[in-house]
Amino acid sequence: AAEAARKAEEEKHTAASKLHAAVEGSTASQLASAVEAALAAGVEKDEVWFAQVVQKRRATVEALQRLTTSESAAVAAESWRATENCKISVLKALVQKASTSPKDAVEELCNLLGGMAGHSGGS
Numbered sequence: 001a002a003e004a005a006r007k008a009e010e011e012k013h014t015a016a017s018k019l020h021a022a023v024e025g026s027t028a029s030q031l032a033s034a035v036e037a038a039l040a041a042g043v044e045k046d047e048v049w050f051a052q053v054v055q056k057r058r059a060t061v062e063a064l065q066r067l068t069t070s071e072s073a074a075v076a077a078e079s080w081r082a083t084e085n086c087k088i089s090v091l092k093a094l095v096q097k098a099s100t101s102p103k104d105a106v107e108e109l110c111n112l113l114g115g116m117a118g119h120s121g122g123s
Helices: 002-025 028-041 045-067 077-083 088-100 102-119
Strands: none
Touching (some): 045 077, 045 088, 077 102, 088 102
């Protein structure tokens, strides 16, 4: 019984580590897999919840990237990750706009990111 408990705790720790790594730098689908594994291993609910929020935002940002491929040269690679900090409602509105006018969506995104930089001490 002690061996089984130790193994379960080890699996939980491994799943939590993989979850943290996925939050830091994986695709939305990779993060979703890490969330599933973390849930199965019994990782703390708060950690899993946070990863699920990041996964939803990341999936929305990835959809936005796909819809704006022709226009997105204006958006630096690191800016896409910063976009994940936007509210999900803002991201969904941008996706909707991008489905009809990618150029307008990218322009709005650039304005939004410029505003975010302005609030964090950038120029």
